[in-house]
Amino acid sequence: MKSFTVVALALLLGRFALAQQQAFVANPDASEVKMTLKTTREVVNGTFHIQSGSLAFDRSTAKMSGSVVVLASSGKTGNGIRDKKMTKDILEVQQHTAVSFEPKSYAGAIAPSGDSTIQATGIFTLLGTPHEITIPILVHLEGRTATAKAHFVVPYIQWGLKDPSFLFWKADKDVAIDILLNGQLAK
Numbered sequence: 001m002k003s004f005t006v007v008a009l010a011l012l013l014g015r016f017a018l019a020q021q022q023a024f025v026a027n028p029d030a031s032e033v034k035m036t037l038k039t040t041r042e043v044v045n046g047t048f049h050i051q052s053g054s055l056a057f058d059r060s061t062a063k064m065s066g067s068v069v070v071l072a073s074s075g076k077t078g079n080g081i082r083d084k085k086m087t088k089d090i091l092e093v094q095q096h097t098a099v100s101f102e103p104k105s106y107a108g109a110i111a112p113s114g115d116s117t118i119q120a121t122g123i124f125t126l127l128g129t130p131h132e133i134t135i136p137i138l139v140h141l142e143g144r145t146a147t148a149k150a151h152f153v154v155p156y157i158q159w160g161l162k163d164p165s166f167l168f169w170k171a172d173k174d175v176a177i178d179i180l181l182n183g184q185l186a187k
Helices: 002-020 080-090
Strands: 021-026 032-038 043-048 050-058 063-071 098-107 114-126 129-142 145-154 175-185
Touching: 021 063, 021 145, 043 080, 050 098, 050 175, 098 129, 114 145
Parallel strands: none
Antiparallel strands: 021 050, 021 175, 032 043, 032 175, 050 063, 063 098, 098 114, 114 129, 129 145, 145 175
């Protein structure tokens, strides 16, 4: 009887440990990245295509892993000349095809269902250079469906990108980023 109790307890604890770890796989076609850059003449809004996204988190240790990869050449602002300059001269897509975020840990609690707000800390790689950043993320879990929304600011000039300002047209030194990831929790 004692061995049965030990085996039953081990099975229950094993299930609990598995429930603490979950993986989220984003659907690139249902996900998006938006950017907003203020300038002296206008507000430039653009979109980028998410190439891939998968995040794993462990509720018992607050560790995260995975990555969100954005295709750098996919940037569209509605102005072909500006888009060409952005991809060629600023994002340097010939040498750096992707922009990525790799989370390492998070603060806050992720509820088994409903909304949760966390602070994800990880590495944001831009022009091949890694930068540590903490990003606030709103996570929504409902059954196997998962959504993650984030809004943060990237100090792109400070991080080594070229300033797009010229003559009397001046751009802010920071760009606002909004990410929406829609996907499924892995079984």
